[in-house]
Amino acid sequence: MLNRRQFVFVAAGTAALSRIPQVFGAAPAKYDLLIKGGRVIDPSRKINAIQDVAISGGRIGAVQANIAGDAAETIDARGKLVVPGLIDIHTHAGRLPEGPKLILGDGVTGFIDAGSQGADRITEVVNVVKSAPQPGRVLINIGRAGILPEGDTMDIKRADVTAAREAIMQNRDIIAGVKARLSRDVAGMNDYEVLRRAQEVASSFNLPVMIHMGQTISPLSKLFPLLKRGDVVTHMFAPPPNSIIDDNDHILPEVLEARRRGVWFDLGNGRTGHLRWDVAERILKANFLPDTFSTDWSIEARTTQVFDFPNVMSKFLMLGMPLDKVIACATANASRTFKIFNGRGTLNVGAPADVAVLELREGNFEFVDNFENKRTGRQRLFPVATVLAGKKVASHT
Numbered sequence: 576m577l578n579r580r581q582f583v584f585v586a587a588g589t590a591a592l593s594r595i596p597q598v599f600g601a602a603p604a605k606y607d608l609l610i611k612g613g614r615v616i617d618p619s620r621k622i623n624a625i626q627d628v629a630i631s632g633g634r635i636g637a638v639q640a641n642i643a644g645d646a647a648e649t650i651d652a653r654g655k656l657v658v659p660g661l662i663d664i665h666t667h668a669g670r671l672p673e674g675p676k677l678i679l680g681d682g683v684t685g686f687i688d689a690g691s692q693g694a695d696r697i698t699e700v701v702n703v704v705k706s707a708p709q710p711g712r713v714l715i716n717i718g719r720a721g722i723l724p725e726g727d728t729m730d731i732k733r734a735d736v737t738a739a740r741e742a743i744m745q746n747r748d749i750i751a752g753v754k755a756r757l758s759r760d761v762a763g764m765n766d767y768e769v770l771r772r773a774q775e776v777a778s779s780f781n782l783p784v785m786i787h788m789g790q791t792i793s794p795l796s797k798l799f800p801l802l803k804r805g806d807v808v809t810h811m812f813a814p815p816p817n818s819i820i821d822d823n824d825h826i827l828p829e830v831l832e833a834r835r836r837g838v839w840f841d842l843g844n845g846r847t848g849h850l851r852w853d854v855a856e857r858i859l860k861a862n863f864l865p866d867t868f869s870t871d872w873s874i875e876a877r878t879t880q881v882f883d884f885p886n887v888m889s890k891f892l893m894l895g896m897p898l899d900k901v902i903a904c905a906t907a908n909a910s911r912t913f914k915i916f917n918g919r920g921t922l923n924v925g926a927p928a929d930v931a932v933l934e935l936r937e938g939n940f941e942f943v944d945n946f947e948n949k950r951t952g953r954q955r956l957f958p959v960a961t962v963l964a965g966k967k968v969a970s971h972t
């Protein structure tokens with residue numbers, strides 16, 4: 576006869592074989608990584624609550640309060656925000672080899688290099704993006720010499736359809752669209768023809784076009800009809816001439832029409848001519864909210880105006896956008912713009928485990944627009960930790 580204690584032991588050893596290692600404390604951890612006690616904000620599922628995020632095998636395993644079970648590694652996120660990894664659809668991170676790694680430390684787990692290079696030197700940026708730690712894609716500048724101080728397509732011959740097509744054919748896996756910069760100091764009188772050629776290239780591959788709007792010579796009523804579903808308008812808050820809002824605070828009909836047919840509107844913070852507080856305020860007040868935020872990041876922008884993606888997002892907290900909407904512009908909304916991001920920008924169970932841990936600090940923070948206008952905000956988001964494909968990466972703050 577077994578006594579009671581022996582019986583329990585035998586039962587554990589036969590009926591629950593799979594649990595034996597745990598009984599003896601030698602089990603592998605249930606999760607690879609556990610992010611504990613943070614405020615989870617996941618607009619893709621309308622979640623805003625104190626929860627844990629458990630990760631295993633590079634995927635989100637569970638998101639709920641007080642997740643039990645051990646983990647190989649834990650991030651204490653109490654007092655912090657836990658959001659899907661940030662997606663920045665307008666950067667120039669491909670211009671330098673360390674670019675992608677630098678923005679990864681800011682919480683950016685997916686990015687687009689938007690037109691840093693054209694056909695002539697596209698392999699330079701393609702190679703940087705290919706070796707990036709996080710998923711990234713390239714938009715090819717329709718100007719074959721890329722970004723030029725004298726203007727990418729001031730000489731219309733540089734908008735070379737054949738050269739761009741060949742470059743895309745050789746890099747189909749990395750080039751995800753065409754960039755057309757249309758400002759008067761970039762394209763001059765050629766803005767319409769440059770956009771027409773960009774669409775000609777894109778249509779051969781069924782790719783989107785991103786236009787850089789603002790201070791164009793042609794009015795938007797001439798340019799916007801060329802935009803198709805899935806295209807992106809960046810620098811949407813650019814001041815006149817040819818802003819998206821008129822002097823009577825009405826959003827232009829061609830702008831509303833473009834949004835109705837599925838054109839995305841993106842911030843594109845940058846440093847010159849794109850963002851002015853009063854214009855942004857009027858556009859937000861007209862209830863024309865951005866679909867996506869982006870930094871227009873470059874190494875130069877790292878020390879002025881832009882700094883990092885969470886700082887750019889903070890400007891819109893200052894302008895009165897609710898936190899959930901601000902997070903959505905950098906996550907769920909951005910995940911819909913380019914195919915590579917589909918299924919990302921979410922903490923859904925089973926999704927790739929890309930996570931940004933941010934801190935929302937209260938205080939007085941100075942923000943500067945592209946015209947040296949300073950404003951003080953009461954909150955600023957700071958990057959604290961980044962998780963990419965389930966692994967914590969080095970952060971620089």
Ligand SMILES: [Zn+2]
Pocket residue numbers: 665666667689871
């Ligand atoms: Zn740019």
